[in-house]
Amino acid sequence: MITPNKLEQLAQQLGGALPPGLKSAADDFEAKAKTILQSQLSKLDMVSREEFDRQAAVLAKTRMMVEQLEARLAALEAEKGANDDNA
Template identity: 55%
Template sequence: MINAKKLEEIAQQISESLPPGVKQFAGDMEVKTKQVLQSKLAQLDMVTREEFDVQTRVLMRTREKLADLEQKIAELEAIAKKEQD
């Protein structure tokens, strides 16, 4: 299995061996990449996890009510059919 601590040590050694200009470039690229991603994600019409969970619960309750109504209609139809016979 891969040792995470060893990988961190290797990454640290590589980072320390990089020239300062490359380190600065990498840092700038990270900042710019985050800015672009945040900007593009903000443009998407997305909901929060909390909003998604709330809507999921609403949908579940709606489905339960629909199932109850379908059962009641079936019972009423059965009663109506018996009365016709």
């Protein structure tokens, strides 16, 4: 997620890119750019990096459990098939 410091840096870069004749309005522009960026970014459906990492860990654990269950099921089916052949 973009932090307030990143927004501040981006606003400063945008202000720094203004032509020399507009430098007097740069501070006002930076403030408005920061406000607009914050507003637009808040509308996006994003999660924090921490939440993403948590969900990735849950997914990895779930995949491992599914693989273990698939292996157990295959073993049980093989055992049942062997028992059916012996009967």
